[in-house]
Amino acid sequence: MGTVAKTLKLLNYLSAFSPEIGLSEFARLSGYDKASTHRRLSELVKAGFLEQDPTTKAYRLGAAIPRLALVREQTFPASASAMKALDRLFAAVQETVHVSIVQGTAGLSALAHIDDQTHGNRVYIEPADMLPYHATASGLVVMAYADDAFRDQVLAEPLSQITDDTSTQAEVLQVDFEDIRRTGFGRSEGGYETGIYGISAPLFDRNGTCCGAVAVATPKSRLTEQAEASILAGLSQAATDITVAWGGSIPAAVQEAWMQTKGN
Amino acid sequence: MGTVAKTLKLLNYLSAFSPEIGLSEFARLSGYDKASTHRRLSELVKAGFLEQDPTTKAYRLGAAIPRLALVREQTFPASASAMKALDRLFAAVQETVHVSIVQGTAGLSALAHIDDQTHGNRVYIEPADMLPYHATASGLVVMAYADDAFRDQVLAEPLSQITDDTSTQAEVLQVDFEDIRRTGFGRSEGGYETGIYGISAPLFDRNGTCCGAVAVATPKSRLTEQAEASILAGLSQAATDITVAWGGSIPAAVQEAWMQTKGN
DNA sequence: CCAGTTGGTCCAAATAATGAACCGTTAGGA
DNA sequence: TCCTAACGGTTCATTATTTGGACCAACTGG
Missing domain, CATH: 3.30.450.40 (GAF domain)
Structure with missing residues (x-):
């Protein structure tokens, strides 16, 4: 599995039931170590796919998502x-x-x-x-x-x-x-x-x-x-x-x- | 720049004006060679972030996008x-x-x-x-x-x-x-x-x-x-x-x- | 028939990801 | 108060992945 696939898989753990997840929880869910998980999460944050609550440090879906959704919905x-x-x-x-x-x-x-x-x-x-x-x-x-x-x-x-x-x-x-x-x-x-x-x-x-x-x-x-x-x-x-x-x-x-x- | 960042950057070339882009065009826009670009696009397709028109071979935003957008909009x-x-x-x-x-x-x-x-x-x-x-x-x-x-x-x-x-x-x-x-x-x-x-x-x-x-x-x-x-x-x-x-x-x-x- | 385009593949060389061990901090319990 | 265990995050030698020139097949317009 490529690095990108492993990274994007992290997004799938977010749902209506758990809209915010912390680093350790992501690491546990994905089965990877904290170091790799942290780097992946950081890259998703940089790309706007996630954003991090500065107090709780938990990650939630970011602003890039609604933008892409609009592009898709407008196209099709x-x-x-x-x-x-x-x-x-x-x-x-x-x-x-x-x-x-x-x-x-x-x-x-x-x-x-x-x-x-x-x-x-x-x-x-x-x-x-x-x-x-x-x-x-x-x-x-x-x-x-x-x-x-x-x-x-x-x-x-x-x-x-x-x-x-x-x-x-x-x-x-x-x-x-x-x-x-x-x-x-x-x-x-x-x-x-x-x-x-x-x-x-x-x-x-x-x-x-x-x-x-x-x-x-x-x-x-x-x-x-x-x-x-x-x-x-x-x-x-x-x-x-x-x-x-x-x-x-x-x-x-x-x-x-x-x-x-x-x-x- | 990490591999994930390079890959996700591809999604930003899609817009309401050019909702579908082919391999060569993506390679030109991103400044990378076709081989790397193709592998990246394929990974995005596998993850559901892109889908490929089987006849024109062009790539457009995939079904994962509206799903994540719903999760975000429902949460927040x-x-x-x-x-x-x-x-x-x-x-x-x-x-x-x-x-x-x-x-x-x-x-x-x-x-x-x-x-x-x-x-x-x-x-x-x-x-x-x-x-x-x-x-x-x-x-x-x-x-x-x-x-x-x-x-x-x-x-x-x-x-x-x-x-x-x-x-x-x-x-x-x-x-x-x-x-x-x-x-x-x-x-x-x-x-x-x-x-x-x-x-x-x-x-x-x-x-x-x-x-x-x-x-x-x-x-x-x-x-x-x-x-x-x-x-x-x-x-x-x-x-x-x-x-x-x-x-x-x-x-x-x-x-x-x-x-x-x-x-x- | 050619030249230029398209999407896609191969593989040795170059590069980036990996994860055990680590640090600082916070929270709870005895 | 100390002790433990959790948390988020960082470091760096080892390891696995990405990279891109060269290549192929197919199509298009001259």
């Missing part, structure tokens, strides 16, 4: 266009919805979300949280439409048991992937949070690669047949809208799968 | 809180307004902006664009309140002549800085764009460091005495609001300077 308004489609989807299903994008083999991260505010029993999405591929509807649908090399790489690493219902065996997941490819929708029943049912549809970039997913999360109790039909229709519409807005197109195989599934 | 909602203050400022002055933050010695970058839509003759802000310290009202006010080491570092590099009215002599700027510290407001008359008058106020972080600026840009023709008084009042209010929202506070010296200036 992924977030804005996703939000428009999410608005429509939310209006149709009245449940928590979100769009997430592939972050290498590490997982998916939520790019945009609308939280259900109407029901008492609702699902929250933690934005910028890394979602595991094997335990979420979004992750499963991305895996199902990813190329073999990517899938093998993800499955090669140990799959964490997040809830009692998480599938951690590659063989079981392979069967799930076939189901997903047949229906065009990903599903996860309590694999990430107990009692939460997730349904997802894949997003494709201009190269035809599956680069993310749009998903609805709902307590299983509210998932009537009628609600599910509305969710499936909304998801395929949203996935198409977002994919087109991103310059891609839905593969014919996926469109056919959707037609068949919704026809039932 | 700089953009959201700035936007609230900008809304009020815009309502008061009815001219193009923006908030920009320090990006090391490279310049300032716009974090949020509201463009004037009402007038025929209006000023546009290019978000995520790097604003030079010596040629903008925002840059000048930051320089005036920066520590000597930072100011010397910026002035040590050659100052580009952007318009005919740009001041490029350090001695002239030093006088400007004294004016700014006396009034509490930065000013630039056509230094960045001919005919545009900029007025700015400094923002301070929790360490008391000047970390950005809020500014109003207007055609000089609309800058009546009355309009200017309204702008100065709006700017000091907005600067205070944003600084407080960011966990900082306006130094007493700046508050006094504002009082005196507005009292005239």
Whole structure:
């Protein structure tokens, strides 16, 4: 692994749950010594990717981040266009919805979300949280439409048991992937949070690669047949809208799968 | 310069004007050979900071960027809180307004902006664009309140002549800085764009460091005495609001300077 | 068909990263 | 009060990585 990769990996330890981390903690998390870790952190600070609290000495994400995000969003308004489609989807299903994008083999991260505010029993999405591929509807649908090399790489690493219902065996997941490819929708029943049912549809970039997913999360109790039909229709519409807005197109195989599934 | 710094510098060549750059162009811009540049770009792609168009082979900002931006914005909602203050400022002055933050010695970058839509003759802000310290009202006010080491570092590099009215002599700027510290407001008359008058106020972080600026840009023709008084009042209010929202506070010296200036 | 461009690769030489041991400081406990 | 253990940070001989000239294949315009 190159020096740059080791250095940038440090940024991944920062999250909404631990937005500030000190030197020793970084060293422990990364498995490197304090000297190397300190030099790496200093370089990230110099580049504006981190900034250091002068009193607590802890490191947090720096000013270069929002700048680069603006450049990307202005060039390629992924977030804005996703939000428009999410608005429509939310209006149709009245449940928590979100769009997430592939972050290498590490997982998916939520790019945009609308939280259900109407029901008492609702699902929250933690934005910028890394979602595991094997335990979420979004992750499963991305895996199902990813190329073999990517899938093998993800499955090669140990799959964490997040809830009692998480599938951690590659063989079981392979069967799930076939189901997903047949229906065009990903599903996860309590694999990430107990009692939460997730349904997802894949997003494709201009190269035809599956680069993310749009998903609805709902307590299983509210998932009537009628609600599910509305969710499936909304998801395929949203996935198409977002994919087109991103310059891609839905593969014919996926469109056919959707037609068949919704026809039932 | 460390390998990481050289690698991350590549990201700075991407902007709203050239959102995609190829290998040879990167090598030319960075002054390094193609072999090293290629390895660096590949590492950034692996880390998700860049992605490569498989047909044109050009590199653009990757999916890791929006994720980190969300983490930062969720931890520390700089953009959201700035936007609230900008809304009020815009309502008061009815001219193009923006908030920009320090990006090391490279310049300032716009974090949020509201463009004037009402007038025929209006000023546009290019978000995520790097604003030079010596040629903008925002840059000048930051320089005036920066520590000597930072100011010397910026002035040590050659100052580009952007318009005919740009001041490029350090001695002239030093006088400007004294004016700014006396009034509490930065000013630039056509230094960045001919005919545009900029007025700015400094923002301070929790360490008391000047970390950005809020500014109003207007055609000089609309800058009546009355309009200017309204702008100065709006700017000091907005600067205070944003600084407080960011966990900082306006130094007493700046508050006094504002009082005196507005009292005239 | 050539000259000049593009993206990308190879490998010996040059350079930068590494980490055990170290320092100064702070915080808590006996 | 002392003692211990944590913290952030630094030093420097050892070690591993980066570097860049030369090279290749592919494409483009004359």
